[in-house]
Amino acid sequence: MNKILESNNYQKFVISLFSRNVIKTQGLEESMLKFGFLDVFPVMVRRLDDGRLEILEGHHRFEVACRLGISIKYLKFRTK
Numbered sequence: 482m483n484k485i486l487e488s489n490n491y492q493k494f495v496i497s498l499f500s501r502n503v504i505k506t507q508g509l510e511e512s513m514l515k516f517g518f519l520d521v522f523p524v525m526v527r528r529l530d531d532g533r534l535e536i537l538e539g540h541h542r543f544e545v546a547c548r549l550g551i552s553i554k555y556l557k558f559r560t561k
Contacts, residue, residue, distance in 0.1 A: 524555040
């Protein structure tokens with residue numbers, strides 16, 4: 482099983498070109514303020530050739546965590 486990683490280096494993440502528009506995050510923001518970034522819902526990423534991490538799933542959580550200054554919890558998705 483993959484280990485959940487954590488980082489507050491927001492610049493190492495890149496939003497996937499196929500992401501949904503990040504809107505209507507008030508409820509998520511309230512939850513993350515109260516409970517933080519939950520381990521059970523990490524952002525799914527894959528490493529790009531340039532070393533950055535492309536967000537495949539969890540764009541809303543990423544955006545809200547950045548706004549609140551909370552560390553991103555993420556799992557690396559292996560494509561090979």
